[in-house]
Amino acid sequence: MRAFGTMTTPKEAVLPVWAGSRARAIVAAMVDKRMTEDEVVSELKDGMTIGIGGWGSRRKPMSLVRAILRSDLKDLTVVAYGGPDIGLLCAAGKVRRAVYGFVSLDSIPLEPHFRQARQSGAIEFTELDEGAFYLGLLAASHRVPFYPTRAGLGSDMLVMNPDLRTVTSPYDDGEELVAIPAFKLDAALIHMNRADAGGNGQFLGPDLYFDDLFAMAADKTYLSTEKIVPTESLLDEGSVHTLRIQRIFTDGVVEAPRGAHFTECPPDYGRDEAFQREYAATARDPEAWEAFRSTYLDAPSHAEYLKALEARS
Amino acid sequence: MSSIAEATIDEICVVACAEAFRGDGEILCNPIGTVPIVGGRLARATFEPDLVYTDTVAVLPANNFPVGDPDAPKVVESWVPYRTVFDIVWSGKRHVLMGASQIDQWGNQNIAAIGDFRQPKAQLLGLRGAPGNLVNHTTSYWVPNHYTRSFVASVDVVSGPGYDRMRELGSPSNRFHEVRRVVSNLGVFDFQTDDNRMRIASVHPGVTVEQVIEATAFELAGTDDVVETRLPSDEELHLIREVLDPGGARKAEFR
Numbered sequence: 409m410r411a412f413g414t415m416t417t418p419k420e421a422v423l424p425v426w427a428g429s430r431a432r433a434i435v436a437a438m439v440d441k442r443m444t445e446d447e448v449v450s451e452l453k454d455g456m457t458i459g460i461g462g463w464g465s466r467r468k469p470m471s472l473v474r475a476i477l478r479s480d481l482k483d484l485t486v487v488a489y490g491g492p493d494i495g496l497l498c499a500a501g502k503v504r505r506a507v508y509g510f511v512s513l514d515s516i517p518l519e520p521h522f523r524q525a526r527q528s529g530a531i532e533f534t535e536l537d538e539g540a541f542y543l544g545l546l547a548a549s550h551r552v553p554f555y556p557t558r559a560g561l562g563s564d565m566l567v568m569n570p571d572l573r574t575v576t577s578p579y580d581d582g583e584e585l586v587a588i589p590a591f592k593l594d595a596a597l598i599h600m601n602r603a604d605a606g607g608n609g610q611f612l613g614p615d616l617y618f619d620d621l622f623a624m625a626a627d628k629t630y631l632s633t634e635k636i637v638p639t640e641s642l643l644d645e646g647s648v649h650t651l652r653i654q655r656i657f658t659d660g661v662v663e664a665p666r667g668a669h670f671t672e673c674p675p676d677y678g679r680d681e682a683f684q685r686e687y688a689a690t691a692r693d694p695e696a697w698e699a700f701r702s703t704y705l706d707a708p709s710h711a712e713y714l715k716a717l718e719a720r721s
Numbered sequence: 722m723s724s725i726a727e728a729t730i731d732e733i734c735v736v737a738c739a740e741a742f743r744g745d746g747e748i749l750c751n752p753i754g755t756v757p758i759v760g761g762r763l764a765r766a767t768f769e770p771d772l773v774y775t776d777t778v779a780v781l782p783a784n785n786f787p788v789g790d791p792d793a794p795k796v797v798e799s800w801v802p803y804r805t806v807f808d809i810v811w812s813g814k815r816h817v818l819m820g821a822s823q824i825d826q827w828g829n830q831n832i833a834a835i836g837d838f839r840q841p842k843a844q845l846l847g848l849r850g851a852p853g854n855l856v857n858h859t860t861s862y863w864v865p866n867h868y869t870r871s872f873v874a875s876v877d878v879v880s881g882p883g884y885d886r887m888r889e890l891g892s893p894s895n896r897f898h899e900v901r902r903v904v905s906n907l908g909v910f911d912f913q914t915d916d917n918r919m920r921i922a923s924v925h926p927g928v929t930v931e932q933v934i935e936a937t938a939f940e941l942a943g944t945d946d947v948v949e950t951r952l953p954s955d956e957e958l959h960l961i962r963e964v965l966d967p968g969g970a971r972k973a974e975f976r
Contacts, residue, residue: 523844527841528840563852563855563880563881565848618803
């Protein structure tokens with residue numbers, strides 16, 4: 409079921425005949441940003457701050473996350489509305505610091521690998537109110553040092569984050585607010601239902617989450633997508649309101665069908681709950697983790713991963 | 722005929738959660754957890770028809786529909802992706818009814834971690850939206866397992882600040898703070914005391930005040946002349962059982 413009514417607009421109905429050919433000419437000139445997962449990872453460096461789009465166990469760029477898992481990258485700061493992306497990166501020892509409001513698998517409320525990392529003290533952490541987190545992305549997107557909010561006053565958010573500062577309103581009210589600093593990202597990874605080769609991204613599910621802000625907040629944004637389509641087909645499956653990632657904010661496009669697996673990616677597919685349960689169970693059992701890792705995470709490409717999935721019965 | 726005697730604890734708790742929203746009018750009713758969700762929908766279906774509520778994904782359904790059935794038909798009255806939810810939080814037109822792994826006598830809530838947050842004994846959800854919720858709009862809590870490890874003398878992490886923290890914070894930052902009520906499997910609690918200390922508002926039928934005191938690690942106010950939580954009406958029982966939760970999903974929170 410699709411949250412939006414499909415709005416297919418026959419081109420000839422709205423554009424004069426000459427516009428169609430001109431549109432095609434413009435598309436032909438557009439820069440082609442297609443690349444592979446491994447090419448994306450080769451542009452990342454140790455110690456980088458990397459934002460990951462999606463929310464919990466929803467529309468996460470998992471093929472890109474797995475490419476990081478099988479690379480030599482280390483000491484990453486990962487910024488996300490966290491799900492199995494943070495869990496997997498923690499389990500594989502890639503994370504120096506996690507920045508999050510929560511880390512959850514949705515249908516499994518607590519992310520077991522992330523919990524282990526926190527409980528063993530393996531990672532540094534910046535835990536914020538999840539709305540304040542949005543303002544950190546927004547500040548970075550708008551290139552201002554911070555956005556003010558009431559969120560955090562009175563709670564332990566300021567105790568947990570001694571570097572957080574407050575600001576006083578310069579107006580007559582003089583109200584004190586928390587200044588959420590800009591989350592400057594070296595790179596962002598997002599997953600879209602559709603995109604063109606130039607990096608215009610489209611979400612077809614019920615929620616964009618904050619993927620547009622991740623793209624704007626980052627020096628480099630890499631977008632994976634279920635399907636690369638010609639620019640002139642971007643309105644075939646969704647209305648103009650679904651075209652929320654503009655190519656001026658993207659640097660690479662990776663075609664990855666089922667690229668968000670095992671997280672959900674509606675309307676293309678739902679969450680693979682059985683697979684997610686298997687993943688979660690590996691946190692309690694080192695042997696199960698090794699088997700999971702060698703079967704799925706060590707698959708040398710997304711195509712091989714899909715084959716491993718197919719072999720599941 | 723009247724099925725009042727047959728109302729079970731989960732149904733009594735659903736109604737107690739619904740009552741949290743009484744008088745709220747036209748705001749976003751945002752319960753989290755099955756019993757609160759059924760309660761919120763019940764309030765909207767009965768005495769608070771102006772409430773809007775979320776489908777817990779991204780829309781506001783205008784019709785009554787059951788929990789736990791993703792295919793139930795929805796009449797969509799608006800779209801509320803997470804970004805809009807945060808905007809609504811900050812606008813103040815929202816009342817959240819959420820869980821608490823720990824809660825203390827001032828209504829401080831913890832859903833973040835058990836033990837020292839630097840290296841917790843048990844990492845829980847994280848702060849989530851609790852810090853922002855509490856300083857922006859009305860909040861209520863649902864605790865399905867009332868015992869001395871959930872009703873604690875002092876929470877390990879303050880996710881949602883209570884009345885002592887708000888007194889310390891002072892005006893004007895505390896002006897939107899209200900912890901309306903706490904519903905547990907034993908009773909209903911509020912902060913209608915001189916110093917906003919938690920008191921017993923009612924105990925559920927069959928529960929004694931002694932049981933509540935025994936299960937609480939701090940001193941509760943209002944232990945004299947305690948009334949019983951009201952029972953669901955026949956109409957409410959019908960709505961809970963036949964319309965809002967025919968699969969009985971609410972019962973799973975009482976294990």
